[in-house]
Amino acid sequence: MKKALIVGLGNPGATYHATRHNIGFETIDEIAKSVEAGWRDDRKRSLIARAVIDECNTVLLKPQTFMNLSGTAVSACARKHGIPPQSIIVIHDDIDLELGRVRVKLGGGDGGHKGVRSVSQSLGSKVFMRVRLGIGRPPSNKNAEEYVLEKFDAVERPAAAFLIKQGVEVARLLLKHNPEYVQNIVHAKKISSAEIRGAPDCDFSLASQGIL
Numbered sequence: 001m002k003k004a005l006i007v008g009l010g011n012p013g014a015t016y017h018a019t020r021h022n023i024g025f026e027t028i029d030e031i032a033k034s035v036e037a038g039w040r041d042d043r044k045r046s047l048i049a050r051a052v053i054d055e056c057n058t059v060l061l062k063p064q065t066f067m068n069l070s071g072t073a074v075s076a077c078a079r080k081h082g083i084p085p086q087s088i089i090v091i092h093d094d095i096d097l098e099l100g101r102v103r104v105k106l107g108g109g110d111g112g113h114k115g116v117r118s119v120s121q122s123l124g125s126k127v128f129m130r131v132r133l134g135i136g137r138p139p140s141n142k143n144a145e146e147y148v149l150e151k152f153d154a155v156e157r158p159a160a161a162f163l164i165k166q167g168v169e170v171a172r173l174l175l176k177h178n179p180e181y182v183q184n185i186v187h188a189k190k191i192s193s194a195e196i197r198g199a200p201d202c203d204f205s206l207a208s209q210g211i212l
Contacts, residue, residue: 071122097134
C-alpha cells in the first residue's frame with residue numbers, strides 16, 4: 001500500500017482559530033473528521049492522525065511550531081514514516097488567489113508564504129504537492145501580515161466553508177492521481193464569483209461527478 005503525508009498549515013492556539021492563515025488547519029480537520037481519525041500529540045510539537053484514505057496509508061499532520069517553523073515538524077514526520085517529498089501534500093492559504101479559489105501546484109516558488117518556505121527548506125526539496133486555498137488580497141489600508149491573522153467576517157465565511165470543502169476533495173484526489181491530472185480537473189472548473197459568494201449552496205461536485 002502506498003504512503004502519503006498530508007499537512008495542514010496554520011498557527012496553534014485559540015488566538016488564531018478560524019483566521020485566514022489557519023484555513024489549512026480547518027481543511028485537514030475536515031479530512032480527519034471524514035475518516036474518523038483522531039488527533040494525538042506526537043511529542044515533536046505537532047498533532048498527528050493516521051488513516052487509510054482511498055487505499056493509501058495516510059499520515060495527517062498539523063505542525064504546532066507556528067507557521068514560519070512548520071518545516072521542522074514536516075521533515076521529522078516524513079523521515080519517521082519514510083515518506084518522500086513527492087508524496088507530501090501541503091494545504092495552505094494563498095492571498096494571490098480570490099477567496100474561494102483552489103489551485104494545485106507541484107514545486108516552484110513559495111509566493112512569500114513563510115510556512116511553505118519553511119517546509120521547502122527543511123525537506124531540502126520543493127518537489128511536494130500544494131493545495132493552494134485562495135483567501136483574497138487585503139484591502140489597500142491593511143498589510144498582509146495583519147490581514148491573514150484576522151478571522152473571516154460574516155460575509156466571507158460561506159465562501160471559506162466552500163473553500164474548505166474544495167480543499168478536502170482536492171487533497172483526496174491527489175492521493176489517487178498524479179498532480180498534473182488533478183490540475184487539469186481542478187483548474188478546468190469554471191466557478192463564478194457569484195457562485196462562490198453563494199456558497200455553501202454551490203457544489204464543487206468532484207464527488208457528485210464520480211471523479212472522487
